[in-house]
Amino acid sequence: VNLSATFQNHTFANPLMNASGVHCYTTTQLDELLASSAGTLVTKSATMAYRQGNPKPRYRSLALGSINSMGLPNEGLPYYLDYVLAKQTQADVPTLFLSVAGISMQEDLDMLAQVDQSDFNGFTELNLSCPNVPGKPQVAYDFEATEKMLDSAFKLFHKPLGVKLPPYFDLAQFDIVAKILNQYPLAYINTINSVGNGLYIDVDSETVAIKPKGGFGGLGGAYVLPTALANVHAFRQRLNDSIAIIGTGGVQTGADVFAHILAGADLVQVGTQLAKDGPDVFARLTQELSDVMAQKDYHNLSDFKNNLKEL
Numbered sequence: 001v002n003l004s005a006t007f008q009n010h011t012f013a014n015p016l017m018n019a020s021g022v023h024c025y026t027t028t029q030l031d032e033l034l035a036s037s038a039g040t041l042v043t044k045s046a047t048m049a050y051r052q053g054n055p056k057p058r059y060r061s062l063a064l065g066s067i068n069s070m071g072l073p074n075e076g077l078p079y080y081l082d083y084v085l086a087k088q089t090q091a092d093v094p095t096l097f098l099s100v101a102g103i104s105m106q107e108d109l110d111m112l113a114q115v116d117q118s119d120f121n122g123f124t125e126l127n128l129s130c131p132n133v134p135g136k137p138q139v140a141y142d143f144e145a146t147e148k149m150l151d152s153a154f155k156l157f158h159k160p161l162g163v164k165l166p167p168y169f170d171l172a173q174f175d176i177v178a179k180i181l182n183q184y185p186l187a188y189i190n191t192i193n194s195v196g197n198g199l200y201i202d203v204d205s206e207t208v209a210i211k212p213k214g215g216f217g218g219l220g221g222a223y224v225l226p227t228a229l230a231n232v233h234a235f236r237q238r239l240n241d242s243i244a245i246i247g248t249g250g251v252q253t254g255a256d257v258f259a260h261i262l263a264g265a266d267l268v269q270v271g272t273q274l275a276k277d278g279p280d281v282f283a284r285l286t287q288e289l290s291d292v293m294a295q296k297d298y299h300n301l302s303d304f305k306n307n308l309k310e311l
């Protein structure tokens with residue numbers, strides 16, 4: 001069984017990587033991802049400067065997934081840009097992903113300009129879907145703002161660019177958003193981000209689970225797998241073939257990775273399960289994916305990618 005994944009003319013040993021925001025805040029964590037069986041990595045979404053983020057507890061692992069309202073804590077763009085620039089010169093390091101999430105459109109543009117002027121040779125991910133900055137609605141739920149953002153971004157950014165999208169829940173919205181995205185030379189979309197503003201309640205203590213926003217936070221894990229698969233498949237059916245898809249959301253097993261690829265994903269990210277199990281999760285998931293493929297007599301990802309059958 002061959003797990004190698006091609007993605008916009010780059011090849012990875014396998015289709016698995018972390019989701020931004022999980023195990024990717026520090027160079028120590030990022031190095032642990034590189035040392036793991038993951039095919040590549042993405043850095044925590046950066047703002048221009050260091051950001052403390054929301055008060056703790058701001059992440060909780062739950063039986064069926066996770067809830068978070070981190071509030072974009074990060075070391076600042078220079079920290080992550082330095083990391084990927086240093087790593088990309090080393091042999092045996094795969095093409096890397098750098099995530100940016102400005103608090104404003106201007107901050108996004110300033111960061112994209114800085115990356116564009118650098119020697120970074122990997123993929124830049126513009127996060128349009130952070131649900132946890134109080135007072136800042138998700139850009140990607142505002143279709144006009146999304147169009148304006150992408151217009152401005154592609155005027156100044158000349159390297160491969162992807163966007164991180166929130167989940168959509170309405171077929172008409174898939175049509176509208178895909179129509180907007182197809183206007184741009186995007187390298188990829190990454191779908192989904194956490195399902196925004198869920199509320200976990202602990203009945204014994206009669207309290208919420210996290211401190212920020214009265215307990216409201218983005219959901220991940222098993223809770224969101226069907227939503228993630230729907231968004232991957234809906235966009236695969238609507239986007240130009242030139243736009244690749246990273247599938248994110250709800251991956252716990254190799255079968256879940258298989259399902260994301262069957263739905264049309266070219267790469268697959270792991271968040272909540274990585275937070276629970278640590279980087280060893282990638283050794284398990286690659287083995288399980290390989291086992292599922294072998295049982296079905298598939299030898300390459302292309303044997304079943306985007307091959308979901310209807311009834």
Ligand SMILES: O=C(O)c1[nH]c(=O)[nH]c(=O)c1Cl
Nearest residue numbers: 069070071072130132194218
């Ligand atoms: O609160 C966060 O930092 C956060 N949390 C998420 O679940 N998705 C995001 O894109 C971000 Cl930026």
